[in-house]
Amino acid sequence: MKRGLSFLPLLALLLLFLAPENQVSADPHKRASPGSLSGKRIFISPGHGWYLHSTLGWTTQRGNVNGMIEDFSNALLAIDYVIPYLVNAGAQVVCARERSFDTHEFFADNADTTYTSTGTWTNSTNVAGFYGTNYRWATTALTETAVSRWTIDIAAEGRYPVYVRYTAASDRANDATFRVFHAGGMSTVSVDQAQQGGRWLYLGEWEFNAARDAIIE
Secondary structure, eight states: OOSSEEEOOOOOOOGGGOOOGGGOOOOTTSOOOSSTTTTOEEEEOOOOOEEEETTTEEEESSOEETTEEHHHHHHHHIIIIIHHHHHHTTOEEEESSOOOOOSOOOOOOTTSTTOEEESOOEEEOSSSOOSSSOEEEEEOOSSOOOEEEEEEOOSSOEEEEEEEOOOOOTTBOSSEEEEEEETTEEEEEEEOTTSSOSSOEEEEEEEEOTTSOEEEO
16 A cells, blocks of 8 residues: 555446447456546446345346346346446446356455454544444555555355455545455556545456465555
């Protein structure tokens, strides 16, 4: 984490906008590539979904019409086509539904026994929007002075999206550094923690091995 006052998270995807092919360099980790939508943030909610009916139990909001259930098709089209096209054109996409088809999910929090840190960190609950019972913050500088590390036991090998959560305010760092250690090595992501707090922020998607823990710093 570098520069400014940074609050770390408690750990725990239209074609109309597609830039010309020669201007798009798709990122293998499904992060925004330089393109005509660079700097734009687009919110997507792919229609209906499952809900808990008082008598039917869990069911879809729409029935089978001509062999198609809208609750499924909208999400499939968004995940497989719309979101990748927007991301490849440079947009940051915020999706109201999960963009991964994988059935596994793993959470990590600063209260976990596998959480470790170096440098000086302070526990706090002053700003709402954190996950768990509290969050930790550190004053940062031009050189790295404090690191938090979340170690996650990956039960099954796969390609997983990675999200983080933090509380946002005007005094947060606008270039907080996150490092994701995955099967292919290590990737660095810079996050503006002055905005988009209080929700799970998508960092990207990486391959993880079951034989090796995932590490987020």
